[in-house]
Every structure is written in C-alpha cells, then in structure tokens.
Amino acid sequence: MDALRRLALAAAGSLQAATSEDAACNRPLVGTSERPVIADISIRASSRRGEDHAPWRTRMDWTGWNWSPADDSINEWISFDFGDVMQITKIQTKGQHLADHWVTRFQVMYYSAPNEAVIHGTLFVGNSDRDTLKENVFDPPIRASMLKLRPVRWHGHVGWRVEVLGCEAPSPASEGELSCRGLRCRDGGSVAEGVSPCFEHGMVGRMATKSVLLQNQLYCAQRRYELLAEAALQASWPMLSQSSRDAEETRRQREAYSKDGFVGVASVLSTDLVLAAQSYFSESIWNSERSQRPAMILEVSAEGSFSPNRSMDLRRAPPHVRNQNYRLIGMHAGPEELEAAPYNRIFWNARILTIVQRLLGGPATLLQALLFERGSQQSLHDDTWYAMGSDLKGGMVGVWVALDDVDEDNGPVFYYPGSHLRDELVLNPNGRSRRELIALPDGIRSSEDYKADVARRSQLEVQQAGLTREVFRARAGDVGFWHERLLHGGSPIVNWTRTRLSLVIHYVLADS
Ligand SMILES: O=C(O)CCC(=O)C(=O)O
Incomplete structure (x- = not known):
C-alpha cells in the first residue's frame, strides 16, 4: 500500500474513530495496517532483523512476521511519531504472531516537544504468550508527540505487536492546530506563535482538514527527527527539559x-x-x-x-x-x-x-x-584501557x-580530579578506531605486569601534574x-x- 493511500485511509480512520472512544480518550493512535492512523514512516526502530521484520509490521492486525530488531538487546527500540502532542492513556501489546517470541518487560521514553525527552519511571510488564493482549495504563496519562519503547526482557527473541491509545491532548489551541511552532510547514510558511498556516489550508472541510493535517504532521515529525539528530550530533545542550533550578x-x-x-x-x-x-x-x-x-x-x-x-x-x-x-x-x-x-x-x-x-x-x-x-x-586505571571508551x-x-x-x-573509590584531561596514549597501535587505539591490546589486557607498568606511568603523570587524590x-x-x-x-x-x-x-x- 503506498504512502498516499495510507494517508487517505489514515484520515478516514481518524475521522471514523473520533466518536465515542474519543470521549474516553481511548482511540488507537498507531492504527492497523488496514486502518493506519499514523503512516508507516512514523514507526521507526533502531534496527530490523530483516525485511520481514520492518518496524511498521508491529501493527496489531499484521498476521505475518512482526517487528523484530537485529539483536536481542536492551539497546534496541521502536518509536511512534504522532506528529502532534497527544494525550496517551494506554499501551497494548501482543507477542510475535508467527513464533513464541514476546517482550516481558519494557521501558517507555517520550517526547512532548523536540527537546523534551522524558524517561517514564515505570518498568512496564509486557506479555507472557503470543496472542493474549496485554494492556498497560498510563496513570496519569502522558502528553507526548513521540513514544519510544525499549524492550528490556523478552522470551525467545525481541518481537511484538503494539497499539497506543489516547486522544488529542487538550490544549487552548483550536482543533487541528499543529504544535509545530518554530518549525517550517510543508506549505513553506513558518509557524508563528499562535498562528498555524498548516491549519489555513484545511478550512475547506473536515475531511480535507484532516488530510492536510496528516501531511503536515508527517512533515513536522520529520523535522523533529532532524532536530533531535542535530541535537545529538552537535551535543547541543540541554537535551532534556529543565526547570530553572534544574538548569542551575x-x-x-x-x-x-x-x-x-x-x-x-x-x-x-x-x-x-x-x-x-x-x-x-x-x-x-x-x-x-x-x-x-x-x-x-x-x-x-x-x-x-x-x-x-x-x-x-x-x-x-x-x-x-x-x-x-x-x-x-x-x-x-x-x-x-x-x-x-x-x-x-x-x-x-x-x-x-x-x-x-x-x-x-x-x-x-x-x-x-x-x-x-x-x-x-x-589499582589506578582509566576505563578506556579496558575498551570501555567510545x-x-x-x-x-x-x-x-x-x-x-x-x-x-x-x-x-579514589580518583585524581583533572586526570581525564591528560594526553591520550596510543596503547594499541593496531587499533582501528579511537576506542581500540587507546585500549590495552587484547592479548595484553590481562597481563598484570603490563597493567602495573601503565599504572606506574599514569601515577607519575598525575604527580608531575600536581593532581591530588580524592x-x-x-x-x-x-x-x-x-x-x-x-x-x-x-x-x-x-x-x-x-x-x-x-x-x-x-x-x-x-x-x-
Ligand atoms: O568500585 C570500585 O572500587 C572501583 C571500580 C572501578 O574502578 C571500575 O569498575 O572501573
């Protein structure tokens, strides 16, 4: 199914669903493959085991292989970008449809704005078999434009189906207005405070409003990813939201x-x-x-x-x-x-x-x-010697x-304040990356003599630099x-x- 068809279906799906379920704030926010609410490209993941395990296959109704990452590791994740800030009340999960694989514990991270990442304090309990629906309730509900799920424990391999339930976040803004302020919308207009050019194009009718809205949501979502990536790359600061006391x-x-x-x-x-x-x-x-x-x-x-x-x-x-x-x-x-x-x-x-x-x-x-x-x-050491650096x-x-x-x-624990600023020694000239170059070579890592020698040299360095032990x-x-x-x-x-x-x-x- 192409992206446009998905968008159209998504628009229809959103309208249809926006009935009594909305009142209880229990509307599907991801949607099924037949009735997607967000587009496939809004479902992303750290990796996939193969084409059969693409992230969009995590949709609840998918009866083939569902999403599964390349590794069974707590470093893998899957994320859902809703394009706009939503109020999220529940998360539903099932195991892998075609095999006895499921996630038993997972962590939730969410973004309520491009630079506002929050890690939810709960370690959520997932599934215990392939097909029973497990529902977790966010109490209180969370406000998020993007939800990132990190499997922490699993049975067999990491793999699952996911639905997120909620509704538009209540806000003073009128219905349909995007929280894309400061970003540029697809139509080229920049979103000034309190004004949404994305919205102006959707005035023809409710259906048209929704479809324009979805396109703009998609665009804004992509921009958010770009902003997040830029933030990480440039180590921009701060990544997370802070009160002024926190900031200090x-x-x-x-x-x-x-x-x-x-x-x-x-x-x-x-x-x-x-x-x-x-x-x-x-x-x-x-x-x-x-x-x-x-x-x-x-x-x-x-x-x-x-x-x-x-x-x-x-x-x-x-x-x-x-x-x-x-x-x-x-x-x-x-x-x-x-x-x-x-x-x-x-x-x-x-x-x-x-x-x-x-x-x-x-x-x-x-x-x-x-x-x-x-x-x-x-004895005295730094962690990079043991290939623990980056x-x-x-x-x-x-x-x-x-x-x-x-x-x-x-x-x-003792340490020498300031010793992290000393020059980097190449301990392994055959290393292929910074991490390997400054680590003790594999064969030598367990040699007590060699380690004692590096520790002696470092001790001398800290003495010469006048650093004191704490x-x-x-x-x-x-x-x-x-x-x-x-x-x-x-x-x-x-x-x-x-x-x-x-x-x-x-x-x-x-x-x-
Ligand atoms: O906990 C300690 O005593 C020191 C541990 C340590 O140096 C390390 O794990 O790198």
Whole structure:
C-alpha cells in the first residue's frame, strides 16, 4: 500500500474513530495496517532483523512476521511519531504472531516537544504468550508527540505487536492546530506563535482538514527527527527539559565534570530502591539454591585487578567465594539475567539517565554493569584501557552507585580530579578506531605486569601534574559520575566485616 493511500485511509480512520472512544480518550493512535492512523514512516526502530521484520509490521492486525530488531538487546527500540502532542492513556501489546517470541518487560521514553525527552519511571510488564493482549495504563496519562519503547526482557527473541491509545491532548489551541511552532510547514510558511498556516489550508472541510493535517504532521515529525539528530550530533545542550533550578544544578554538575572529570550527586536513589536492591542481592543473587540464581559471571580479583581466568558461573560459585574480593558481570545482558529486577530499575533510573545524558550531551545506551559486594581494591586505571571508551572523545560516562554507606573503612573509590584531561596514549597501535587505539591490546589486557607498568606511568603523570587524590565518601543512594579517562581505582579495605555493595554502570552515547 503506498504512502498516499495510507494517508487517505489514515484520515478516514481518524475521522471514523473520533466518536465515542474519543470521549474516553481511548482511540488507537498507531492504527492497523488496514486502518493506519499514523503512516508507516512514523514507526521507526533502531534496527530490523530483516525485511520481514520492518518496524511498521508491529501493527496489531499484521498476521505475518512482526517487528523484530537485529539483536536481542536492551539497546534496541521502536518509536511512534504522532506528529502532534497527544494525550496517551494506554499501551497494548501482543507477542510475535508467527513464533513464541514476546517482550516481558519494557521501558517507555517520550517526547512532548523536540527537546523534551522524558524517561517514564515505570518498568512496564509486557506479555507472557503470543496472542493474549496485554494492556498497560498510563496513570496519569502522558502528553507526548513521540513514544519510544525499549524492550528490556523478552522470551525467545525481541518481537511484538503494539497499539497506543489516547486522544488529542487538550490544549487552548483550536482543533487541528499543529504544535509545530518554530518549525517550517510543508506549505513553506513558518509557524508563528499562535498562528498555524498548516491549519489555513484545511478550512475547506473536515475531511480535507484532516488530510492536510496528516501531511503536515508527517512533515513536522520529520523535522523533529532532524532536530533531535542535530541535537545529538552537535551535543547541543540541554537535551532534556529543565526547570530553572534544574538548569542551575545541571550547569554546576557539568562544570565540575569538565574540570574534575568526576561529579558526585547525593540521594539520587530512593531509600526503597536501595533496600530492594540490598535484599535482592542477599536473597536472589546469592540464593542458596544455586540454580535459582540469575545467570552472571563472578570474577575473583588478583593483585588489584579482576582477571578473566579467575572467573566462574555464579550458579556454580561455592559460598566461600563471597569472602574473597569479587565482582559480578552480565546482569544487564539478557532476558534471564534481567530477573535482577531492582537492578533494572537502577540501570534505567530516570534521574541517573537524565544526568548521564546531560553529561554526554545526547542519548545514552548502557554498555556494561558490574556489581561489587565489597570494595574492589582495584589499582589506578582509566576505563578506556579496558575498551570501555567510545569512538567519540568523552563519549562514555562511568556511573558509580552506592548501595551501602561508604567511608575510608570499606574501600571507597579514589580518583585524581583533572586526570581525564591528560594526553591520550596510543596503547594499541593496531587499533582501528579511537576506542581500540587507546585500549590495552587484547592479548595484553590481562597481563598484570603490563597493567602495573601503565599504572606506574599514569601515577607519575598525575604527580608531575600536581593532581591530588580524592575519595568518594557516599551514603547509600548517592551516585558518582566519572569521565571515561578519569584515573581512578578502589582504596584498600580496612574493615573486612563491612560490605560495600555498589554498582558500576558504563553508558555510552547512543550510535557512538
Ligand atoms: O568500585 C570500585 O572500587 C572501583 C571500580 C572501578 O574502578 C571500575 O569498575 O572501573
């Protein structure tokens, strides 16, 4: 079906639907393939598994293969651009029509204006089979011109059908007026405050109004994407909406981050979430029924670093390993691992992501998460050595989340403010990208001698530059954010009876 036919159908569909359902604000906003409300091109995705899995195939009535991304990964998303700000009340989902694949948990991000991205605080529960309709209610409803859904857990492969319900957002503007102010409309006129040239062309009749409206919505939607892309590319600031108090706080955080390469923020997580993470750790992660533990890898440390050859499956880890210095990896990586529910709420915590995105200057993607029960005692390093950097300078932020109170006794993180500004060393001349060039070469990454040598050289550099060591003393719920090139490590543990439950999460600029 071509785009024009879809538009015409969409117009008809919109009119037809705008009856009693509108009163309850329960109108389909995406539409079916027979009755599309938004055009196919308004449904976009991070990737597709193949032509059979194009994003528009996510429409509820599609009986072939539905949308599925190239990878089963939490970095994939699908978005719906409504062209104008809508009031959204519900989201409906079903699994993949032709296979036992469905999304069991997902996150919602939405834009109420081009530069106003908001991450919804709820981790939504999705489906548990192919065909049963699952409905989630937004209470209160949200106002959004675009909705972006990120599958976080799934069964089989990521793949689903989606409908979004709502109605035009109530506003003082007259019906049909587009919120495209500041953008140029298809007819060439620019949209001045309070005036909508898009609307003038639609005065002939209601049908014509709707069809012109849809074309203009499409155009405005494209412009919004362009603006968002520009914003991310130029690291334009701010990406997210802010009150003036937020703006002042953000300015201070960014200044500290640029100058020191580190910024600590108090009380980012609620006490409830910290308690949930603590009890999940003792009850589920270390479940005495080993087979019940989430799939993760446990790495034991040796001489101030974690070596891959001292690792084991958490499900096999004997109890005595807990007395050693260890960390857990892989909890962010797949459907099974993501049983670690409170940890998901931390990875996708709106406050953490907002700060990360402000520091990065664009949308962020999660790269890796590490969980520590005690201080790491890791020697001096920067994360780029371990290929945790990005191809764009400064394109990775390390996030350190305190889930216990931390002081000199239980091995706080230490760092050298300003060390992120030192010159970049090419550690791997065979690297094919910035990230690879400044990382330790693969074969050498686990060599303690080589790492000790790089650490010695860096120590010398910080001494010569007159930088002083700081420690991050924190209360449970506080969060520290560090630059990818900040030299840091874990202080020695003085009191081994104290835990130091904490997370390290690495976020990179999306598409970097
Ligand atoms: O948590 C710590 O003690 C330090 C962790 C660290 O340096 C890292 O993960 O890069």
